[in-house]
Amino acid sequence: LNRIKASGLKLRFCTNETQATREKFVKKLQGMGFDISVAEVTAPAPAACRILKERSLRPHLLVHNDLVPEFAEIDKANPNCVVIGDAAENFTYANLNEAFRVLIGMEKPVLISLGRGRYYKETDGLKLDVGAYMKALEYACDVQAEVVGKPAKTFFESALAEMGVPPQQAIMIGDDIVNDVGGAQQCGMRALQVRTGKYRPCDENHPHVKPDAYVNNLAEAVDIILQQL
Amino acid sequence: LNRIKASGLKLRFCTNETQATREKFVKKLQGMGFDISVAEVTAPAPAACRILKERSLRPHLLVHNDLVPEFAEIDKANPNCVVIGDAAENFTYANLNEAFRVLIGMEKPVLISLGRGRYYKETDGLKLDVGAYMKALEYACDVQAEVVGKPAKTFFESALAEMGVPPQQAIMIGDDIVNDVGGAQQCGMRALQVRTGKYRPCDENHPHVKPDAYVNNLAEAVDIILQQL
Secondary structure (H helix, E strand, O other): OHHHHHHOOOOOEEOOOOOOOHHHHHHHHHHOOOOOOHHHEEOHHHHHHHHHHHOOOOEEEEOOHHHHHHHOOOOOOOOOEEEEOOOHHHOOHHHHHHHHHHHHOOOOOOEEEOOOOOEEEEOOEEEEOHHHHHHHHHHHHOOOOEEOOOOOHHHHHHHHHHHOOOHHHOEEEEOOHHHHHHHHHHOOOEEEEEOOOOOOHHHHHOOOOOOOEEEOOHHHHHHHHHHOO | OHHHHHHOOOOOEEOOOOOOOHHHHHHHHHHOOOOOOHHHEEOHHHHHHHHHHHOOOOEEEEOOHHHHHHHOOOOOOOOOEEEEOOOHHHOOHHHHHHHHHHHHOOOOOOEEEEOOOOEEEEOOEEEEOHHHHHHHHHHHHOOOOEEEOOOOHHHHHHHHHHHOOOHHHOEEEEOOHHHHHHHHHHOOOEEEEEOOOOOOHHHHHOOOOOOOEEEOOHHHHHHHHHHOO
16 A cells, blocks of 8 residues: 555555444554555445535435445434445344345335445355345335445545546455445446455456456556556 | 035135144134134245255254244255245344355255245235245245245145146136236136235236136125026
């Protein structure tokens, strides 16, 4: 990261993290030694807040407690949409029924989902991600959710707009073949897949997505990018 | 019911009830004055048990506590499928994650769902039905559930087999335009919709399903059937 920043290239961190505010997320990465600030992060919750403001939507929130502060400035009285994130322990039977009732009670239900992930791994095992609960509400209310976050095109476009860079001049580095690589490419960017984290060897035979290149780690991605300047 | 039974016609009760055993279900109806016995009821749980036995499947159950006795004779050790019913309060975050982990851990995940209902009404409000949770697991595991219960063709075929009656000689009476009327018709039966219970006037403009006739109540249905003998 320091080499990229020193080179004068513009940099943006795109995360689908919805279990915590950007503040918490950034603190965690700073603790690991990364030079990163909140202003450099594109995340689903603030992207959703922009949509809510633009369309005068007042959300009923079904999100993680730690994400609630991101919606501090949003009017939540008399809700006319539902925003769902990875609510984890907040995905109770009662909370799901409540979100469902708010949604089905609308003349034209609006469901905004902070991602469409199927599942993820934690130390105590696999967990259903927000996408599964999104599908449950979609089916019950016969509605299609609007997905904010990777791989949504609008999400990458937000990140590009924040940098003031056209997609052809930007490159995405990520470990997720669909959310990172596929999403960025659909937006007109190039994308490198790092063979760390979520990467699986079978990704290299993915039926729809082919990265512009593979790298073994982030440092190798930086080498390639700086060589081509 | 007494008039139908006195006429010598064969009779079968088809329910999608999965929050209780047939014993409990029958007791409730008996308490309301209906002449009904457990042997006359076709319900999703025993239909699922037949499938489990036929295919040597050992289920992980995500069902209502009161339904568990229906699976008493089924081997549940080292599960190789997941059976989901309307688990109600048992639809906890922990239980959903556990069912998901069992399913995703299989080489070829088998998910059997006791119905595909979207939601239903209880005295304290609308509740998400089994179909919504089925969709969540389907999406997370990229699998298609096998649905037992109305409107599944195999479910009506079971009821017909239990009576020893071909579909052309059977008639379904129900209040649900899709699950009762549509399901029975797809199986080759005729079907009457009663204008009680779940019936809504807009059902009469349903885009796909048209009952063979409407009746205002069960007594009127019996009148019509007995007249045509």
